[in-house]
Amino acid sequence: MAKSEPKTKVTAVTPKDFIAALEDGTRKQDAEFLLKWMTKITGLKPKMWGPSIIGFGRYAYSYDSGHSGEMCMTGFSPRKANMVLYILPGYTDISEKLARLGKHKIGKSCLYIIKLADVDMKVLEEIVLFGVAHMRKNHQTWDA
Numbered sequence: 001m002a003k004s005e006p007k008t009k010v011t012a013v014t015p016k017d018f019i020a021a022l023e024d025g026t027r028k029q030d031a032e033f034l035l036k037w038m039t040k041i042t043g044l045k046p047k048m049w050g051p052s053i054i055g056f057g058r059y060a061y062s063y064d065s066g067h068s069g070e071m072c073m074t075g076f077s078p079r080k081a082n083m084v085l086y087i088l089p090g091y092t093d094i095s096e097k098l099a100r101l102g103k104h105k106i107g108k109s110c111l112y113i114i115k116l117a118d119v120d121m122k123v124l125e126e127i128v129l130f131g132v133a134h135m136r137k138n139h140q141t142w143d144a
Contacts, residue, residue, distance in 0.1 A: 008049050008053065008071065009049065009050065010048065010049060010055075011048045011049070011051070013048045015035055015046040015047070016035070018054065019031045019054075026115050027083065027115075028078070030083055031054075031076070031078040031083070034054075034076050034085075034116070037121075038054075038056055038074070038075075038076065042056045042132055043143075044057040044073070044132075044143055049071065049075065052078075052079070053072065053075050053076070053086065054076055054077065055071070055074070055086070056072055057135070057141060057143055058073060058141065059073050059135050059139040059140065059142075060140040072086065073131070073135040073141055074086055074132055074135070081114075082105075082114055083115070083116070084110050084112055085110065086110060087109060087110070087111055087127060089131050089134035089135060092134070097123055097130070100120060100123045101119050101120055101124060101127070102118050102119035102120050103118035
């Protein structure tokens with residue numbers, strides 16, 4: 001059976017160019033802020049993963065099914081309905097942090113925020129840094 005190519009991989013588009021093309025408004029302003037903020041707090045260089053994810057760092061994964069690949073350690077995507085933050089280790093042991101975060105919804109490994117003004121940025125920093133540390137401890141990771 002042929003190995004499938006991952007759909008989400010690093011592209012040549014720059015995160016700044018991607019954000020510049022967004023419609024003006026809160027989502028674009030929040031994306032501009034998150035780009036600088038996540039670069040600063042993670043110490044990682046941002047790259048586009050697929051057409052709409054701005055990712056930081058990368059890690060290798062492998063499933064019991066034999067499927068394996070690489071993905072960003074953390075990142076975000078300014079979607080129409082929500083700002084999506086990718087906290088890839090999921091939400092293990094962070095219910096206390098989520099309780100302090102402010103208005104949000106969660107998915108398996110995603111944090112959905114309508115606007116950054118709805119959340120406590122110090123708590124969001126704790127969550128992002130927890131996720132990056134978890135990835136570094138539990139996976140093969142790279143800073144680029």
